[in-house]
Amino acid sequence: MSEASYTPLTRPRMAARVARDIEEGWYVNLGIGIPTLIADQVGDREVIFHSENGLLGMGPAPASDRVDPWLINAGKQHVTLNKGGSFFHHADSFAMIRGGHLDLCVLGAFEVARNGDIANWATSVHDNAPAVGGAMDLAVGAARVWVVMEHLTREGRPRLVESCSYPLTALGVVQRIYTNLAVIDVTSRGFVLRETVPGLSLSDLQAMTDAPLLIEENPHG
Amino acid sequence: MIDKFVRSVADAIGYVTDGSVVLVGGFGSVGQPNALIEGLIEQGAKDLTVVANNAGTGHTGLAKLMELGRVRRILCSFPRSAGSVVFEELYKAGKIELEIVPQGTLAERLRAAGAGIPAFFTPTAVGTRLAEGKEEREFNGRRYVMETALPGDLALVEAWRADRLGNLTYRESGRNFNPVMAMAGKVAVVQSQHIAEAGEIDPEIIVTPGIFVDRVVHLPVGDPVA
Numbered sequence: 001m002s003e004a005s006y007t008p009l010t011r012p013r014m015a016a017r018v019a020r021d022i023e024e025g026w027y028v029n030l031g032i033g034i035p036t037l038i039a040d041q042v043g044d045r046e047v048i049f050h051s052e053n054g055l056l057g058m059g060p061a062p063a064s065d066r067v068d069p070w071l072i073n074a075g076k077q078h079v080t081l082n083k084g085g086s087f088f089h090h091a092d093s094f095a096m097i098r099g100g101h102l103d104l105c106v107l108g109a110f111e112v113a114r115n116g117d118i119a120n121w122a123t124s125v126h127d128n129a130p131a132v133g134g135a136m137d138l139a140v141g142a143a144r145v146w147v148v149m150e151h152l153t154r155e156g157r158p159r160l161v162e163s164c165s166y167p168l169t170a171l172g173v174v175q176r177i178y179t180n181l182a183v184i185d186v187t188s189r190g191f192v193l194r195e196t197v198p199g200l201s202l203s204d205l206q207a208m209t210d211a212p213l214l215i216e217e218n219p220h221g
Numbered sequence: 222m223i224d225k226f227v228r229s230v231a232d233a234i235g236y237v238t239d240g241s242v243v244l245v246g247g248f249g250s251v252g253q254p255n256a257l258i259e260g261l262i263e264q265g266a267k268d269l270t271v272v273a274n275n276a277g278t279g280h281t282g283l284a285k286l287m288e289l290g291r292v293r294r295i296l297c298s299f300p301r302s303a304g305s306v307v308f309e310e311l312y313k314a315g316k317i318e319l320e321i322v323p324q325g326t327l328a329e330r331l332r333a334a335g336a337g338i339p340a341f342f343t344p345t346a347v348g349t350r351l352a353e354g355k356e357e358r359e360f361n362g363r364r365y366v367m368e369t370a371l372p373g374d375l376a377l378v379e380a381w382r383a384d385r386l387g388n389l390t391y392r393e394s395g396r397n398f399n400p401v402m403a404m405a406g407k408v409a410v411v412q413s414q415h416i417a418e419a420g421e422i423d424p425e426i427i428v429t430p431g432i433f434v435d436r437v438v439h440l441p442v443g444d445p446v447a
Contacts, residue, residue, distance in 0.1 A: 051394075052324060052325075053248045053249075053251075053394050053397050054248075054394055054396050054397055055394060068393070069251070069444040069445050069446070070251055070392045070393040070394060070395050070444065070445065071393045071394055072248075072249055072251050072394050073394075076248075076249040076250075076302070081393075087391075087393055087394065087396055088396070089328075089396050089397065089398070089399070089400040089401060089428070090248075090324070090325075090327075090328035090397050090398045090401060091328040091329055091331070091332040091400075091401045093325075093328070094324065094325030094328050094329065097325055098325055098343065098344065098345065130301075130321055131297075131298070131299040131300055131301040131302075131321070132298055132299070132321055132322075132323050132324070132351065133298050133299040133323075133324050134298070134323065134324040134325060135323075136323040136325075136326075136345045136346045136349065136351065137323050137324060137325030137326070137345045140344040140345050140347070141325075141344070141345075167349065167350050168348060168349045168350075169349065170347070170348070170349070171347060171348040171349075
């Protein structure tokens with residue numbers, strides 16, 4: 001790999017990049033981790049955030065002296081409720097998810113395969129006390145599933161892969177991936193590169209990606 | 222006159238047989254019926270199957286029930302959390318059976334049990350290890366797995382407000398699994414922060430109608446502690 005002459009995006013800038021593509025009026029669920037940071041980046045657009053534990057219209061974290069102990073999000077952090085927000089029980093909450101009522105779900109992931117398979121809940125088949133939460137429901141239910149994650153693992157292995165090595169969360173659901181290096185669409189032909197950070201060559205990015213990166217002006221998906 | 226109020230946690234819990242399936246409301250520490258769990262600990266039933274989103278934290282409540290060796294099997298979507306030490310040790314030692322259920326499937330299995338639906342097909346978990354061994358069918362070109370209803374012998378519920386007929390309201394994110402567990406429990410037992418006269422709760426805002434509720438104990442325990 002050539003000398004790095006590019007700067008990977010920080011986590012907040014990754015979140016800001018995803019936020020740019022979220023449209024006014026969308027109902028959106030944000031997974032735990034980097035996706036959570038997206039809520040603060042949508043600016044003036046009215047976007048309604050959903051939380052699995054029964055909230056629509058979730059607002060930002062409260063000031064430390066304004067914490068409402070009854071109001072938490074799916075990550076069990078204290079949050080606020082925006083005007084027009086609502087509460088509902090878990091079966092209704094997942095009816096919204098599975099029923100296709102969410103416009104978008106943004107998830108973190110360990111791996112995404114070129115066919116859109118996602119692995120984001122367990123790191124091995126023999127994981128100690130695995131925990132799935134709502135990940136599998138979100139991945140199959142939302143109208144759009146986007147993933148935001150680092151391009152490489154901490155050990156330097158690609159997270160965009162030919163096929164997932166970790167236990168799967170859902171099959172063929174991911175439509176777009178935002179990493180600290182690039183934006184990539186998942187199409188019926190595989191990964192299609194949409195943009196990279198300035199100064200990063202296609203060959204360097206390809207070397208960090210475990211499946212072919214296609215480039216096309218007018219994708220037919 | 223119908224009066225579902227009872228005076229104590231022990232009266233609310235009543236007699237629980239060994240081997241019962243117990244549904245426990247709450248998501249994290251919010252909406253969790255801690256006093257009723259303590260009552261179940263006191264009551265002494267063992268060989269229990271517990272259904273709860275999380276597997277307890279620290280050494281109190283659900284964690285204590287497990288630490289005392291009274292839980293044979295637990296069904297959870299997210300057993301692991303900061304402080305779920307008791308569960309993790311029991312699981313590692315092979316002293317507790319775990320069934321991981323996707324959160325939405327857990328909620329729907331409970332709802333189905335309360336609604337007289339023995340099974341349903343869901344797209345969740347298709348092609349994953351959580352669908353292994355389960356019947357699969359295709360509808361309109363999409364794959365679905367069959368999941369079965371999850372009824373309980375006893376449901377433990379925390380409410381915000383209750384009347385003598387068992388009508389309930391909840392507070393904010395304290396609602397979570399409580400309404401579907403009240404529906405799915407053969408006996409549904411409630412600890413309520415506040416009580417009201419019959420007719421005092423606006424019928425338009427009642428979340429769990431009293432038909433799903435058997436006993437209510439008034440316990441103004443205050444805010445959940447994170």
